[in-house]
Amino acid sequence: MVEWTAGALAVDPPLEASVVTLGTFDGVHRGHRELVRRARKAADQAGVPAVAYTFDPHPARVLVPEAAPPTIQTLDRRVAELLRAGVHRVVVERFDGPFSRVDADTWVRDYLWERLRPRRVVVGFNFTYGRQRGGDPSHLRRMGSELGFAVEEVAAVQIGDRVASSSRVRAAVKAGDLATAAILLGRPFSVTGPVVAGDRRGRSLGFPTANVLPEAELLPGHGVYASRLKVLEPASGRTPPELDSGAAVTNVGLRPTFDGGRVTVETHVLDAPGPLDLYGCRVEVELLERIRGERRFDGIEALVDQIGRDVGAARRIHGVQ
Numbered sequence: 001m002v003e004w005t006a007g008a009l010a011v012d013p014p015l016e017a018s019v020v021t022l023g024t025f026d027g028v029h030r031g032h033r034e035l036v037r038r039a040r041k042a043a044d045q046a047g048v049p050a051v052a053y054t055f056d057p058h059p060a061r062v063l064v065p066e067a068a069p070p071t072i073q074t075l076d077r078r079v080a081e082l083l084r085a086g087v088h089r090v091v092v093e094r095f096d097g098p099f100s101r102v103d104a105d106t107w108v109r110d111y112l113w114e115r116l117r118p119r120r121v122v123v124g125f126n127f128t129y130g131r132q133r134g135g136d137p138s139h140l141r142r143m144g145s146e147l148g149f150a151v152e153e154v155a156a157v158q159i160g161d162r163v164a165s166s167s168r169v170r171a172a173v174k175a176g177d178l179a180t181a182a183i184l185l186g187r188p189f190s191v192t193g194p195v196v197a198g199d200r201r202g203r204s205l206g207f208p209t210a211n212v213l214p215e216a217e218l219l220p221g222h223g224v225y226a227s228r229l230k231v232l233e234p235a236s237g238r239t240p241p242e243l244d245s246g247a248a249v250t251n252v253g254l255r256p257t258f259d260g261g262r263v264t265v266e267t268h269v270l271d272a273p274g275p276l277d278l279y280g281c282r283v284e285v286e287l288l289e290r291i292r293g294e295r296r297f298d299g300i301e302a303l304v305d306q307i308g309r310d311v312g313a314a315r316r317i318h319g320v321q
Contacts, residue, residue, distance in 0.1 A: 004079045004090040008053065008111040011091065019043035020051045020112065021087070021122040022129070024058055024166070027072035028081035030186045031124070031157035031164035038152060039122040040086040046119055049088040053116070054078065055095040062100050069170055070217035077192060077216075091116070104130025108143040120150045159183055176221040176290040188286040191219065191265055192232065195278040207307050209251075209266035210278045212285055219263065220287060222253035222294035224310045226317040228286040229267050235280025242273060249314035250285055253294035270311065270320060289317050 005011055021039040025032050036052065043050035056075050060068040073081070079090045093099065093111070102111075107130050112118065121140060129135040137153045144151045157164045164184045172181040173189050181189040193213045210229065227250040234240035250267040267285050269276060291313045297303040315321065 004092045007093050008091055008115040011115040014115045015049065015051070015117050017046070017048040018051045018089075018116050018118050019046065019048060019120045019122065020053050020116050020118040022053050022112075022127055023124060025052065025054045025078055025082060026058060026069075026166045027169050027185060028078055028085060029164045029166065029169055029184050030159060032082075033085045033186065034157050035122050035124060035154055036082065036085040036087055038154060039120075042120045042122070042152070043088070048119060050086065051089045051091060051116055051118075052082045052087040053091045053093065053112070054082070055093045057095055059095050059100070062095055062097060069167065070219075072166060072169060072173075072189075072216060072218050074192065074215045101131050104135030104139055105143070106130075108135065108140065109147065113143075113147045113149070118149045120152060122152045122154060125153055125155050170218055173218055173220050176223055176225075176293075178220065178225070178287050178289060182288075188228075188288055189220070190284050190286040192216070192284045193265070193282065195281050195283055197279060207268045207304075207311070208276070209268045210276070210283065212265040212267060212283060214265055219252055219265070220290070222263070223251075224291040224294070225250045225252065225287045226289045226291060226314040227267060228288065229269055230284045230286070231278070231281050232284050233282040235278075238277075238280070240281065241276050241278060243269065245318070245320070247271070247314070247318040247320055248285070249291070249310055250287060251294070252287075268311070270315060270318065291317075 019039045019042045021035045023032060023035060040050045058068055058071065075092065082090050121144065123137055123140060125137065127137065137151060141151045162168065162180065162184060169181055169184050172184065178189055191212060191214050193215045195210045196213045227248045229246045229248045231240045247270045248267045250265060252265050254263060265285065291310055297306060
């Protein structure tokens with residue numbers, strides 16, 4: 001479990017100085033990492049900590065819940081990625097009804113300035129904050145002039161002909177375009193969660209699977225994907241199973257051949273070293289390339305034949321025999 005400070009007001013004692021970057025940071029894509037890079041560079045030059053100040057849940061979940069986007073990753077993963085990207089500390093502000101009513105001036109003065117004492121604030125060009133989105137980079141610069149901090153506004157990050165944004169990552173994943181998602185994220189899109197008991201149907205078909213219960217909300221379009229499985233945390237009191245490359249094939253969908261009623265994420269590890277007991281483990285499944293869409297088969301024999309072809313396709317993608 002990755003730890004963070006639960007809100008700026010909980011930073012006690014207040015920091016003497018810092019460089020702060022602000023954002024929701026869902027996915028911690030390449031645009032977010034550019035904010036972190038600039039904040040860390042400025043922090044190192046000033047000899048102060050770099051702080052990522054983020055918000056959870058996504059503000060839309062409170063302000064316009066019917067339009068709230070699915071989360072790309074869990075909060076733990078977001079914090080871990082921000083730390084890996086280079087910040088020294090992460091502050092997570094709970095975005096709830098009372099906080100949504102804090103006006104922009106109050107938030108900058110009482111939360112950001114009084115507790116974190118930024119010398120510089122690094123922010124994306126489209127960042128807004130405060131009641132009814134009353135604050136933006138221009139407002140932040142005015143407040144900075146009054147309180148004594150500089151503001152660095154960062155334009156959209158372009159990768160080729162693509163702009164890195166959380167909404168574009170979500171669109172690519174939903175479309176099954178994992179190559180674009182990986183370009184925008186700077187790493188493969190992945191699903192994390194515990195392995196839970198399923199109906200063991202894969203084992204009876206000759207292709208045992210790990211049934212992963214997704215922790216975040218975003219999933220790709222239903223279909224079969226070449227994937228890679230990593231064990232993040234072993235089951236309590238047990239030694240984690242040994243995997244070589246973790247090369248795998250994953251089905252995301254409703255299992256229409258069996259009239260499945262809920263979305264499942266089922267992963268078959270290629271060339272596992274004997275029977276794998278992954279129950280209770282927390283795993284990460286990196287989804288690398290879409291093999292085909294989900295469809296219903298006339299019977300078990302046709303399904304098993306197609307699974308065999310899917311495994312063959314995954315082997316070719318992974319470059320394994």
